[in-house]
Amino acid sequence: xHVVWTGVLAGLLIGYFALEGFTLGAxxxxxxxxxxxxxxxxxxxxxxxFTLAGEVWLVAxxxxxxxxxxxxxxxxxxxxxxxxxxxxxxxxxRDAGLWFRRRLDGPRWRAFxxxxxxxxxxGLAASLGTALVTMPLGGTAWPVAPLGGLLVAALFAWHGRVxxxxxxxxxxxxxxxxxxxxxxxxxxxxxxxxxxxAVAPTLAERAAPPATLSVLALAVLPFAPVLIxxxxxxxxxxxxxxxxxxxxxxxxxxxx
Numbered sequence: 001x002h003v004v005w006t007g008v009l010a011g012l013l014i015g016y017f018a019l020e021g022f023t024l025g026a027x028x029x030x031x032x033x034x035x036x037x038x039x040x041x042x043x044x045x046x047x048x049x050f051t052l053a054g055e056v057w058l059v060a061x062x063x064x065x066x067x068x069x070x071x072x073x074x075x076x077x078x079x080x081x082x083x084x085x086x087x088x089x090x091x092x093x094r095d096a097g098l099w100f101r102r103r104l105d106g107p108r109w110r111a112f113x114x115x116x117x118x119x120x121x122x123g124l125a126a127s128l129g130t131a132l133v134t135m136p137l138g139g140t141a142w143p144v145a146p147l148g149g150l151l152v153a154a155l156f157a158w159h160g161r162v163x164x165x166x167x168x169x170x171x172x173x174x175x176x177x178x179x180x181x182x183x184x185x186x187x188x189x190x191x192x193x194x195x196x197x198a199v200a201p202t203l204a205e206r207a208a209p210p211a212t213l214s215v216l217a218l219a220v221l222p223f224a225p226v227l228i229x230x231x232x233x234x235x236x237x238x239x240x241x242x243x244x245x246x247x248x249x250x251x252x253x254x255x256x
Contacts, residue, residue, distance in 0.1 A: 001214060002207035005068040008221075009203070010196045012061035014189045017128075019231065020054030021188035022181075023047040025160020027094060027121030028153065030114055033164065037107060039171075040114050044098065046167045047160075049238040051098065053231060055091075060227065067216050072206035076135050076199055079142075083131050090123035125153040132191050136198035152191055159188040 026033075026047045034040030065072075077084070093116055101113035129152030133145040162176050162184040169175030207213065 001210050001217070002068075002204050004217070005064065005207065005213055006196075006200055006203055009061060009064045009068070010193070010200075012057050012064060013192045013196060016054065016057035016061060017189040017192040018185035019050070019057060021125075021156040021185070022159040022163035023051050023054055024094075024121045024125045025156035025158065025188075026164055027117045027160070028125065028157050029160055029164075030118050030121075033161075034114070037110060040110070042168065042171070043164065044101070044117075046164060048098070049234060051095075053234045056227065056230075064220070067220070068208050068213055069203050069206060070208065072203050076202060080131055080134055083127050083134065087124060087127035087131065090120045090127060094120035094124055121156075122153055125156045126150065128152050129191060132195040135195055148191065152188075155188045155191070159184040 026043055030040055030043055034043050069076075097113040097117035097120060101110050101117070126146075126149035129149035130145045132152065133148030134142070137144075162181055164171075165176035166178065166181045208216070
């Protein structure tokens with residue numbers, strides 16, 4: 001049963017990197033690709049329908065880790081508490097920026113929150129990459145852990161760039177195909193897959209008792225089709241055929 005739950009955890013974490021990585025990447029590129037305030041508004045509107053749907057995967061992964069592998073917390077997360085605090089802080093600030101940037105009008109207000117979104121997105125991506133390197137290596141990871149943060153941030157930025165070319169064709173270079181977006185998603189999720197492969201033996205050794213895992217499966221796994229179905233609905237509803245206006249004066253949907 002622990003093999004099943006290791007696979008569930010891997011699927012959730014890989015799904016988060018693939019489905020939320022582009023929103024973080026687009027957030028990091030907001031000052032670079034946003035042509036004026038209207039351009040930044042359109043980028044935020046492009047990622048808005050996918051943001052909360054992507055975050056669900058990380059919340060679900062944390063729940064599975066606590067429920068099925070609670071005994072592995074010390075072994076896997078040793079020395080990671082400062083990184084986790086930074087991750088949560090950047091997560092809160094990024095979401096606050098998305099919510100607050102349109103609550104008042106004025107260029108200075110939006111410019112401030114756009115900067116918060118950019119910095120918090122970069123910080124969240126770097127925190128995730130640092131955590132991925134630290135988990136399998138423990139205390140010996142710190143000399144190379146920042147490189148993991150830079151790698152994940154770079155992959156997310158590229159993933160976000162490809163997504164904007166898919167979601168907003170004609171505005172951000174040549175239109176990107178769904179196949180190109182799937183490739184960038186796979187590469188963005190590769191660090192998560194590598195980390196999970198490295199810590200899988202530790203997780204297996206410290207999994208909850210089989211009886212606990214069986215009860216957890218009965219309580220949790222029936223909701224998996226709901227999670228997957230919601231993701232399918234989001235992508236079918238807000239795909240590239242759902243245009244976000246035409247031209248610089250187009251109305252911006254107020255998702256955030």
